[in-house]
Each structure stands twice: as C-alpha cells, then as structure tokens.
Amino acid sequence: MATPLTADQLLAALKAEGLTVHEHTGWRTHNRDTATGKTFGPVHGVLIHHTAGHGDKELCYNGRPDLPGPLCHSWLGKTAGLWMIGHGRANHAGLVDLDVLNALIAEKSPLPHDDQANADGNDSLYGLEIENLGDGHDPYPASQYHQAVLWAAAICRKHGWSERSVAGHREVQPGKIDPSFDMDDFRADVKAELAKKPGGTVTPKPTPSTPRVDLSRLITAAKTDPAARQGHVTYMAGTNLVEAALVKLGYLGKTYAGDGSFGSTTVTAYSKWQRHLGYSGKDADGIPGKASLTQLGKSSGLFTVVA
Known part of the structure; x- marks a missing residue:
C-alpha cells in the first residue's frame, strides 16, 4: 500500500531501470479520476495484461465506446517500444477479488484463487498492456518481454515492493486469461531484476513460457464441480484456461466459459473433445486425461500441462 507515483517519479523510475520510454501526448493528465469521482490510490501492486490485438496503442489511449480510455498506464508494443498512456485511474483492471488484492498488499505467495469480483482494481493497481493477440501462437519478442519485466521491476523497486506485488489479470479477475504467459516465471524474472542494480545487464529469456494447468487439480474440479x-x-x-481452449476450438459456447467452475456443460464439451481425438466409452467421459489435456493445450496454444 503506497501513495501513487507522480508522473515525473514514474517516468524517472522506468528510465532508471534501463527502459526507453515514449510519451503519448497528454498522458500526464489522462485518467478517469474526475469522470468517476474516484482518486487513484493508495496503490497495492502492478497488473500485467495482453491487448488481444495488434496496433492498439491509440485504442488503449482513447478506449472504446463502452469503455473510455485510458485502458492502461503503459502500452508495450512488439516493435514500437514502451509508451506512457495515462496517469491516475485507468480502465484496465475492473472489479477484482478482494482476497487477491489483500494478498498483494501483504505480498503473500501463492495468490489465492480469484473466485469473486468485489473490489475496484482500477483504484489501486498500475496496469501494463502488452501488444499481443493472446492466442498462444502470437510470440512475444524477447526484447518486448524483457521490457515488461523491467516495467514491473521499476515500479516495485520505487515503492519498495517485491515481485509478490505483481499479478496477471487472470489472477485477480474471474474469467480473464491474460497475459498468455506464465506469471510465476514472470515474477521470478522480476525478482531476478530487483536483485540487480537498476539498469544493470540482464540476459532476456528468448520466449516466455505459457501458463501451466495442473492435471490432478483439474481432474478434482471435473469430478467435484458438477454436483x-x-x-x-x-x-x-x-x-x-481449459474452457477458453474449448471455446477457441469450437467445443464450448463462450457464454458457458470463464466462471471458473468445471460444471456439467464443461464436462460435456470436454467429452466432445475426447471423442474428436478418437476416445470412446469411459475414455470419453469428460474427465480430463493427460494425453487429451496435453493435446488441448497444444492445439489451442493456451497452456501446457503439469501432472
């Protein structure tokens, strides 16, 4: 919990971390504070997103008809670099889980499950949008991913936070799947950056890893949630993540995805996926197995599997 950085402090912190920073015209006063009557802060952590698109810097600045900008504090392009988009309250986090927010404040790890949307994340989280389709196939260039790590580290360093003040959107708001890389690995990279002097030499990872799905926990959910x-x-x-993959491949309607419950509709959809792979009988009962889940992750590009 801390007082938000001023525009000058934020800019200086990012540059001190070794980042080249571009400033969008008007970013210093571009926020939702006046329009909502809410003041940004106190701040509790940083939130990482992918944009689910390309060439969307101006969209993040201006927003959409149903969601006014700014949609983040900083936008990070594949080749266009890091841009300051807004300062103050931004429409990026939405309603988040209060338990997760409290864990970020206390810097507890691992984060609790985000099964509620009962706190305003726009008031208290810095937001980075990374230009990427988020489909598991669109790569994050090494330099882009490294800049994202530096961005998070810079803010954490300035506030005296650890990497445990960093979260992905999917970790704080039910139904979200961004960013499309593993947040435990990302936090480990932020931790490594914080252990160095700001602006020090770091060898960036060539490709961030995709999110991981725990097979045993998923089987428990598939057997427990329907009843x-x-x-x-x-x-x-x-x-x-599994429901998003089933939606992407056409086995589950989008309406039924994103609530975090592996209910009967999801079981039926997973059974269809198993039959598509050639399974039948008890092998196509909608309870995930390692082979079918691994293939679902590979075909969708959204996750890998751990047993």
Missing part, C-alpha cells in the same frame, strides 16, 4: 452448489469453484485458473 456442487451453484458458484462452487475448485480450480479457477486451470478451469478458465
């Missing part, structure tokens, strides 16, 4: 009470969640992050 549980409405809204019960066993494995939020993994279920959301």
Whole structure:
C-alpha cells in the first residue's frame, strides 16, 4: 500500500531501470479520476495484461465506446517500444477479488484463487498492456518481454515492493486469461531484476513460457464441480484456461466459459473433445486425461500441462 507515483517519479523510475520510454501526448493528465469521482490510490501492486490485438496503442489511449480510455498506464508494443498512456485511474483492471488484492498488499505467495469480483482494481493497481493477440501462437519478442519485466521491476523497486506485488489479470479477475504467459516465471524474472542494480545487464529469456494447468487439480474440479452448489469453484485458473481452449476450438459456447467452475456443460464439451481425438466409452467421459489435456493445450496454444 503506497501513495501513487507522480508522473515525473514514474517516468524517472522506468528510465532508471534501463527502459526507453515514449510519451503519448497528454498522458500526464489522462485518467478517469474526475469522470468517476474516484482518486487513484493508495496503490497495492502492478497488473500485467495482453491487448488481444495488434496496433492498439491509440485504442488503449482513447478506449472504446463502452469503455473510455485510458485502458492502461503503459502500452508495450512488439516493435514500437514502451509508451506512457495515462496517469491516475485507468480502465484496465475492473472489479477484482478482494482476497487477491489483500494478498498483494501483504505480498503473500501463492495468490489465492480469484473466485469473486468485489473490489475496484482500477483504484489501486498500475496496469501494463502488452501488444499481443493472446492466442498462444502470437510470440512475444524477447526484447518486448524483457521490457515488461523491467516495467514491473521499476515500479516495485520505487515503492519498495517485491515481485509478490505483481499479478496477471487472470489472477485477480474471474474469467480473464491474460497475459498468455506464465506469471510465476514472470515474477521470478522480476525478482531476478530487483536483485540487480537498476539498469544493470540482464540476459532476456528468448520466449516466455505459457501458463501451466495442473492435471490432478483439474481432474478434482471435473469430478467435484458438477454436483456442487451453484458458484462452487475448485480450480479457477486451470478451469478458465481449459474452457477458453474449448471455446477457441469450437467445443464450448463462450457464454458457458470463464466462471471458473468445471460444471456439467464443461464436462460435456470436454467429452466432445475426447471423442474428436478418437476416445470412446469411459475414455470419453469428460474427465480430463493427460494425453487429451496435453493435446488441448497444444492445439489451442493456451497452456501446457503439469501432472
């Protein structure tokens, strides 16, 4: 928990970390504070997103008809570099899970499951949007990913936070799947950066790893959630990724995805996926197996599997 950095402080912190920073015209006063009557801060951490598109810097600045800009504090292009988009309250986080927010404040690890949307994340989280389709196939250039690590490290360093003050959008808001790389690995990279002097030499990873789905936890969810009470969640992050993959490949309607519950509709959709792979009988009962789940992750590009 801290007072938000001024525009000058934020800019200086990013540059001190070794980043080249571009300034969008008007970014210093571009925010949603006056329009919403809410003041940005106190701040609790930084939030990482992917844009789900290309060439969307101006979209992040201006927003959409249903969601006014700024949609982040900084935008990071594949080749266009890092741009300052807004300063103050930005429409990037939305409603987040209060338990997760409190864990960021306390710098607890691992983060709890985000099974509620009961706190305003726009008030208290810095947001970075990374230009990427987020489909698991669109690569993050090494330099782009490295700049994202530096951005998060710079803010954490200035506030005296550790890497445990960093979260991905999918970790704080139910139904989200961004960013499309593994946040545990990202936090480890931020930790490594914070252990160095700012602006020091770092060898960037060539490709960030994709999110991981734990097979045993997913099986438990598939066996537990259908008969549980409405809204019960066993494995939020993994279920959301699997449902997003089933939606992407045409086996599940988008309406039924994103609530974190591996319910009967998801079981039916997964069974269809198993039959598509040639399984039948008990091998196509909608309960994930390692081979079918691994192939789902590979075909969708959204995740890898750990047993």
